[in-house]
Amino acid sequence: MSSPMNQKLPDNMPQPTHEPTRREFLWKTAAVTSGIAALTHLASAEKTPSGDRVPVIDCHVHCGIGQALQAPYSTENSPEHILRNMKQGGIDQCVIFPISNTTYEEANIAIAETCRRYPGKFIGFAKHDAVTEKFRIRSMLLREVRELGLRGYKSHAPQPTPEVLDVIAELKIPYLYHPRQVSDLVEVARAYPGIDFILAHLGSPQSRNPQEHLNGIAAAKRYPNIHIETSYCLETRYIEQAVRELPAEKILFGSDGPDTNNALEIFKIRMLKLPAEQEQLILGGNILRLLSKYRG
Amino acid sequence: MSIIDCNMWMGSGGAWGFVDTQASAAGVTMRQLNYEPEQVIEECQRAGIDRACVIPLRHPEYEAANRYVADQCARHPDRLIGIAVHSPQREQGSLKKLLTTEIQSMGMRAVRSDGPPTRELLDVARELGIPVIYYPEGRGVAQSYHMIASTYPDVTFILPHLGSYEGSWHLHMEALDLARRYPNVCIDTSAISVPPYLEMAVKEMPNERILFASCGPHLDARVAVESIRLLELPKKAHENVLGNNILRLLKM
Numbered sequence: 048m049s050s051p052m053n054q055k056l057p058d059n060m061p062q063p064t065h066e067p068t069r070r071e072f073l074w075k076t077a078a079v080t081s082g083i084a085a086l087t088h089l090a091s092a093e094k095t096p097s098g099d100r101v102p103v104i105d106c107h108v109h110c111g112i113g114q115a116l117q118a119p120y121s122t123e124n125s126p127e128h129i130l131r132n133m134k135q136g137g138i139d140q141c142v143i144f145p146i147s148n149t150t151y152e153e154a155n156i157a158i159a160e161t162c163r164r165y166p167g168k169f170i171g172f173a174k175h176d177a178v179t180e181k182f183r184i185r186s187m188l189l190r191e192v193r194e195l196g197l198r199g200y201k202s203h204a205p206q207p208t209p210e211v212l213d214v215i216a217e218l219k220i221p222y223l224y225h226p227r228q229v230s231d232l233v234e235v236a237r238a239y240p241g242i243d244f245i246l247a248h249l250g251s252p253q254s255r256n257p258q259e260h261l262n263g264i265a266a267a268k269r270y271p272n273i274h275i276e277t278s279y280c281l282e283t284r285y286i287e288q289a290v291r292e293l294p295a296e297k298i299l300f301g302s303d304g305p306d307t308n309n310a311l312e313i314f315k316i317r318m319l320k321l322p323a324e325q326e327q328l329i330l331g332g333n334i335l336r337l338l339s340k341y342r343g
Numbered sequence: 344m345s346i347i348d349c350n351m352w353m354g355s356g357g358a359w360g361f362v363d364t365q366a367s368a369a370g371v372t373m374r375q376l377n378y379e380p381e382q383v384i385e386e387c388q389r390a391g392i393d394r395a396c397v398i399p400l401r402h403p404e405y406e407a408a409n410r411y412v413a414d415q416c417a418r419h420p421d422r423l424i425g426i427a428v429h430s431p432q433r434e435q436g437s438l439k440k441l442l443t444t445e446i447q448s449m450g451m452r453a454v455r456s457d458g459p460p461t462r463e464l465l466d467v468a469r470e471l472g473i474p475v476i477y478y479p480e481g482r483g484v485a486q487s488y489h490m491i492a493s494t495y496p497d498v499t500f501i502l503p504h505l506g507s508y509e510g511s512w513h514l515h516m517e518a519l520d521l522a523r524r525y526p527n528v529c530i531d532t533s534a535i536s537v538p539p540y541l542e543m544a545v546k547e548m549p550n551e552r553i554l555f556a557s558c559g560p561h562l563d564a565r566v567a568v569e570s571i572r573l574l575e576l577p578k579k580a581h582e583n584v585l586g587n588n589i590l591r592l593l594k595m
Contacts, residue, residue, distance in 0.1 A: 255509055281510075283566060284563070306539060308537075311573060315566060318565050
């Protein structure tokens with residue numbers, strides 16, 4: 048079976064720009080991928096033939112290659128594969144971050160390269176392992192955000208350490224977090240009120256524990272810095288409940304590619320037939336607002 | 344073209360699907376649900392589904408639960424198709440009598456096995472010519488299905504959720520392997536959040552053995568319909584998956 052990484056991109060999709068060497072990319076084009084340029088890409092994506100439509104942004108997509116070869120979702124997701132899915136789902140931009148690995152320096156560089164190769168299509172988030180990369184995360188993350196143009200942070204459990212949280216607070220970048228349980232997120236969100244946390248999967252992938260969906264909604268209601276993200280939610284009644292009980296500003300659309308399909312995931316939002324303003328916030332406006340707080 | 348959902352839930356009882364083995368081991372009661380026939384019909388209408396096969400939820404007394412579902416189906420014959428449920432372990436020795444009545448006198452069309460199907464259940468199903476719906480819990484698809492599918496090649500089995508309600512990729516793969524090996528195994532499309540496996544199913548299996556289902560009204564049937572539409576199947580295959588196949592299996 049051919050790898051999705053090697054497949055040619057259809058002609059009607061944005062083609063990659065000249066691919067610089069990693070060294071060129073790192074040291075000669077830092078300014079291009081800095082914050083100002085990244086936000087320019089976001090702004091340009093808003094200019095569509097229909098006027099000032101807010102771009103549709105999927106804020107949860109794993110990208111790249113994992114070393115472990117243990118499961119499809121932690122093995123590979125190429126930018127080209129993501130772009131094909133985006134086309135089917137009517138997605139303008141995706142937040143991408145590395146697939147699970149033991150360390151992330153190289154993977155984060157690859158994410159930044161991907162963002163640069165496809166201008167305006169991807170927003171890169173960094174990822175780190177708070178244990179294996181202990182004591183190096185501050186310097187790496189500062190460089191990844193300030194020099195490589197990554198614009199947020201993603202992690203799974205275990206709990207983030209103060210080393211990670213301090214630098215995220217300093218940079219004012221959003222933090223997409225998939226905790227072991229919602230109470231873990233609440234603990235760090237209370238300790239770091241200046242960080243915008245985004246709770247992945249509305250607290251429970253595939254709705255394996257619906258009570259966690261309720262806990263996630265309650266947490267977002269109570270804490271101004273907790274937002275929820277909608278990906279991989281099987282019991283969509285909880286998305287509907289979130290929409291009923293939370294301000295639209297607290298809800299962000301995500302798909303959790305590669306295993307899910309952003310066309311099906313966005314359908315779960317579109318079928319709610321929300322007022323246009325609310326839908327635009329959920330599908331893109333909210334993540335843009337959180338990204339705009341960046342202070343490099 | 345009729346859209347027929349082959350797995351909707353009705354009545355009161357425990358949820359099918361995801362099994363919290365840790366909670367079960369700790370003696371925690373499974374999630375209790377209650378879906379009235381009107382809710383099922385409303386969900387169908389909202390999703391553009393013409394008819395639904397309705398299955399009692401997990402229940403301590405399936406004779407009563409089946410009778411309730413059969414009565415509701417008789418009230419809404421143009422909307423609901425009744426599926427009986429039995430526990431081969433708890434109801435050992437009485438399956439033939441109960442199921443024969445439910446199929447021949449009460450108009451039910453298939454049986455769901457709550458627990459591993461036994462020879463007693465499968466002998467009756469074969470005699471009545473009805474499909475057996477079975478979702479294995481705990482032991483996985485391959486371990487649970489090889490013996491029953493090979494020993495009863497003339498019984499049609501329907502494996503819900505492409506083998507995994509909780510979205511385990513390796514159980515989906517086991518289901519695909521199983522369906523390739525046994526022509527008497529069909530899969531239903533309910534609760535599949537990982538469309539790549541559904542895409543694999545339509546590429547690797549004859550479409551005649553893929554059955555549209557939603558687990559509504561517990562899950563949103565509109566999402567289930569959309570997951571089939573996104574496959575962009577040829578017209579005939581699309582119609583087969585959405586309704587023709589289950590009608591053929593139920594001899595309707």
